[in-house]
Amino acid sequence: xxxxxxxxxxxxxxxxxxxxxxxxxxxxxxxxxxxxxxxxxxxxxxxxxxxxxxxxxxxxxxxxxxxxxxxxxxxxxxxxxxxxxxxx
Numbered sequence: 001x002x003x004x005x006x007x008x009x010x011x012x013x014x015x016x017x018x019x020x021x022x023x024x025x026x027x028x029x030x031x032x033x034x035x036x037x038x039x040x041x042x043x044x045x046x047x048x049x050x051x052x053x054x055x056x057x058x059x060x061x062x063x064x065x066x067x068x069x070x071x072x073x074x075x076x077x078x079x080x081x082x083x084x085x086x087x088x
Contacts, residue, residue: 010033010034013065014031021073
């Protein structure tokens, strides 16, 4: 059951991050889920040492959702920096 929750929360976090970073037109639902799940891992790597906060998308919590959103925004920001040289 945890994987289903992780996919749903990851998809929501990826979708919200794509809205924040204005990349929603270029991303589909699968990429939103991937960005949200990878963003959760990145968010835990950032928030854990800095703030002592742990969150998981496998058990829904507001903290886990916010950490996943933060990580997904960071991931899309890095992706934007790498892709900046290309024509969109």
